[in-house]
Amino acid sequence: MTSVSPAPLDFASSPINQSLTPERKIELFTQMVRIRRFEQAGLKYYQGGKIGGFLHLYIGQEAVAVGTISLAGKDDHFITAYRDHGHALAVGMGMNECMAEMFGKQTGCSKGKGGSMHFFAPDKNFWGGHGIVAGQTPLGLGLAYGVKYLGREGCCLCYLGDGAVNQGAFHESLNLAALFDIPVVYVIENNGYSMGTSQERSSSYGGCLAQRAEAYGMAWDVIDGSDLYEVRAKTHIAMERARKEHKPTLLEIDTYRYYGHSIADANHKKYRTPEEIEDYKQNHDPISVFRRKLIAEGILTEESATAINKAAADEAAASVKFADESPAPTIADISTDVYWETDHDTPASKIGRHFFD
Amino acid sequence: MSRTLTYREALREGLDEELARDPNVVLMGEEVAQYNGAYKVTEGLWKKWGDKRVVDTPISEAGFIGMGIGASMLGVRPVMELMFWSFHSVAFDQLVSNAACVRYMSGGLCNCPIVVRGPANGGTGVGATHSHVPEGLFAAFPGLKVCVPATPADAKGLIKAAIRDNDPVYFMENTLLYGNIGEVPDPADGDFVIPLGVADLKREGTDISIIAHGRSVIQSLAAAEILQAEHGINAEVLDLRSIRPIDVDAILKTVMKTNRVLLVDESKPFGGVSAMVAMLIQEHAFDYLDGPIKRVCSIDAPAIYSPHIEHEQLPNPRRIVEKVLTMA
Numbered sequence: 001m002t003s004v005s006p007a008p009l010d011f012a013s014s015p016i017n018q019s020l021t022p023e024r025k026i027e028l029f030t031q032m033v034r035i036r037r038f039e040q041a042g043l044k045y046y047q048g049g050k051i052g053g054f055l056h057l058y059i060g061q062e063a064v065a066v067g068t069i070s071l072a073g074k075d076d077h078f079i080t081a082y083r084d085h086g087h088a089l090a091v092g093m094g095m096n097e098c099m100a101e102m103f104g105k106q107t108g109c110s111k112g113k114g115g116s117m118h119f120f121a122p123d124k125n126f127w128g129g130h131g132i133v134a135g136q137t138p139l140g141l142g143l144a145y146g147v148k149y150l151g152r153e154g155c156c157l158c159y160l161g162d163g164a165v166n167q168g169a170f171h172e173s174l175n176l177a178a179l180f181d182i183p184v185v186y187v188i189e190n191n192g193y194s195m196g197t198s199q200e201r202s203s204s205y206g207g208c209l210a211q212r213a214e215a216y217g218m219a220w221d222v223i224d225g226s227d228l229y230e231v232r233a234k235t236h237i238a239m240e241r242a243r244k245e246h247k248p249t250l251l252e253i254d255t256y257r258y259y260g261h262s263i264a265d266a267n268h269k270k271y272r273t274p275e276e277i278e279d280y281k282q283n284h285d286p287i288s289v290f291r292r293k294l295i296a297e298g299i300l301t302e303e304s305a306t307a308i309n310k311a312a313a314d315e316a317a318a319s320v321k322f323a324d325e326s327p328a329p330t331i332a333d334i335s336t337d338v339y340w341e342t343d344h345d346t347p348a349s350k351i352g353r354h355f356f357d
Numbered sequence: 358m359s360r361t362l363t364y365r366e367a368l369r370e371g372l373d374e375e376l377a378r379d380p381n382v383v384l385m386g387e388e389v390a391q392y393n394g395a396y397k398v399t400e401g402l403w404k405k406w407g408d409k410r411v412v413d414t415p416i417s418e419a420g421f422i423g424m425g426i427g428a429s430m431l432g433v434r435p436v437m438e439l440m441f442w443s444f445h446s447v448a449f450d451q452l453v454s455n456a457a458c459v460r461y462m463s464g465g466l467c468n469c470p471i472v473v474r475g476p477a478n479g480g481t482g483v484g485a486t487h488s489h490v491p492e493g494l495f496a497a498f499p500g501l502k503v504c505v506p507a508t509p510a511d512a513k514g515l516i517k518a519a520i521r522d523n524d525p526v527y528f529m530e531n532t533l534l535y536g537n538i539g540e541v542p543d544p545a546d547g548d549f550v551i552p553l554g555v556a557d558l559k560r561e562g563t564d565i566s567i568i569a570h571g572r573s574v575i576q577s578l579a580a581a582e583i584l585q586a587e588h589g590i591n592a593e594v595l596d597l598r599s600i601r602p603i604d605v606d607a608i609l610k611t612v613m614k615t616n617r618v619l620l621v622d623e624s625k626p627f628g629g630v631s632a633m634v635a636m637l638i639q640e641h642a643f644d645y646l647d648g649p650i651k652r653v654c655s656i657d658a659p660a661i662y663s664p665h666i667e668h669e670q671l672p673n674p675r676r677i678v679e680k681v682l683t684m685a
């Protein structure tokens with residue numbers, strides 16, 4: 001059984017991080033910056049009325065998606081909840097298709113049918129983007145079950161928020177994962193708040209949320225989500241346990257979101273103090289932390305960091321232009337992508353009526 | 358060459374043939390493996406196919422149904438048993454928000470080739486919690502398919518089509534039919550598959566069309582014999598078999614032939630399959646009707662326990678005959 005690691009440890013020197021080339025480190029830094037710039041652009045146009053529905057921002061949590069997904073092998077899979085922009089960009093989805101999805105356009109990754117909460121890229125082993133709290137946790141279990149069933153050496157990383165840990169479907173998934181030796185790694189991205197309710201007011205727990213894994217005989221660990229090196233070092237252990245031993249793990253990655261639960265969450269400055277938000281920005285921001293480390297390592301300079309930032313902002317602005325200029329779905333588009341058989345015009349799809357007036 | 362099988366045996370034969378045909382087909386559910394199935398549908402399959410292909414799950418419907426949906430997105434083809442379809446409610450988010458919607462929300466990038474099967478019926482003295490009949494409920498969600506076999510042959514042919522379908526198919530059986538015997542084509546005569554979306558004329562008649570599905574077909578056929586023998590009324594009985602997709606052509610054909618329609622449906626009257634069928638008939642065959650469409654549904658209350666009266670809440674030959682006589 002894994003337990004809480006004593007701090008501080010130098011995770012930069014762990015083998016999985018030692019194996020990172022300077023170029024790869026810059027790439028990971030760039031990914032985090034791109035996620036932030038993408039979302040800041042999204043926020044601007046959400047407030048400008050170009051994006052509908054909800055907008056759940058990942059800002060402050062970037063090292064979790066980037067750090068964990070940077071460990072992906074070809075048979076590793078990813079699935080998350082509705083705060084999915086970071087994971088989408090980290091698996092390699094383009095800003096254009098993601099921004100266009102939020103704008104509700106035909107060129108969006110889901111053709112404008114899913115929206116901000118429902119990004120998908122199965123070709124990149126990314127299975128969404130799911131709107132119901134903890135509803136994705138049995139699906140992540142199933143993806144991992146599939147990996148094992150099909151005889152591949154891989155795992156599924158299934159992300160959830162700290163507000164999802166009290167849902168029944170999640171507990172059912174933990175039990176099945178341990179019972180059936182399923183190569184799934186559950187990643188609680190603990191940003192401290194389930195919407196407007198703090199962890200203390202929503203969850204009963206011992207030392208931490210991940211410790212609940214002990215009840216299922218499952219390994220667990222707690223990770224500082226502001227340190228990309230620590231995220232990688234500890235998640236790698238869990239992923240290897242899944243790939244090699246078919247054993248699940250429950251990880252809790254402590255992180256923070258700067259904005260509300262969604263941008264519709266008008267009260268987010270009432271349930272948190274300005275000092276709390278400011279402290280995180282100053283001392284724990286994953287991008288700033290990693291930037292300082294890379295500068296100290298002599299890999300990054302202030303100038304190159306600024307250039308990366310500028311390029312990401314330009315890319316985000318270009319994605320806004322792309323999204324804005326893309327065509328909206330048509331009325332006919334409403335009725336496609338409902339059934340595989342009708343989409344593929346198969347013999348089965350021609351028998352009986354599938355749609356009704 | 359035909360032989361006779363029970364509905365249960367026919368289903369099992371269909372499952373067995375699909376396990377043999379496709380190595381990605383997996384049966385999973387509560388007691389399906391070592392216990393041989395709560396209703397013995399899967400009897401012997403674990404012994405034959407082993408732990409990988411026939412999997413006992415804990416009582417954890419949201420967990421294992423969701424697991425099957427997730428695995429199906431990756432190419433596994435799970436056939437999941439709900440011991441009772443009544444337990445759908447504890448897995449509802451998975452059955453609806455995930456299975457029905459994931460293809461759409463991904464803009465067609467995902468699909469869920471799953472089958473969820475099990476009995477969905479009243480009439481067995483188990484009270485309201487275990488007697489739900491949710492075919493109309495699930496047929497109401499675009500993205501899902503629903504079928505309800507009434508005979509052993511249909512059970513076998515439809516389960517094979519359901520497993521081969523690349524969309525989620527919710528397959529609703531009936532504990533009161535599991536022991537029924539009927540002719541089923543011999544496997545030696547070829548692969549026996551009944552496509553979804555094809556209704557079956559179970560009895561030809563001239564005076565009235567009785568349209569039903571599931572066990573209500575059996576009740577309607579019994580009623581038709583009484584109507585013929587005692588009242589000289591020659592009823593036609595159309596078995597929908599598949600609820601979504603639905604065979605609108607077959608429905609309209611019988612309506613245009615007899616000009617009178619009785620819908621028999623174990624659902625409750627509000628909404629339900631028969632409400633949709635009535636809508637289709639009035640829209641497309643209004644001018645062929647000699648009178649209003651009538652229905653025999655379950656009496657509109659939660660399922661009663663009492664074995665003395667339970668059968669009267671459900672469609673039965675007496676209720677069907679009496680309703681037809683009001684339409685003459």
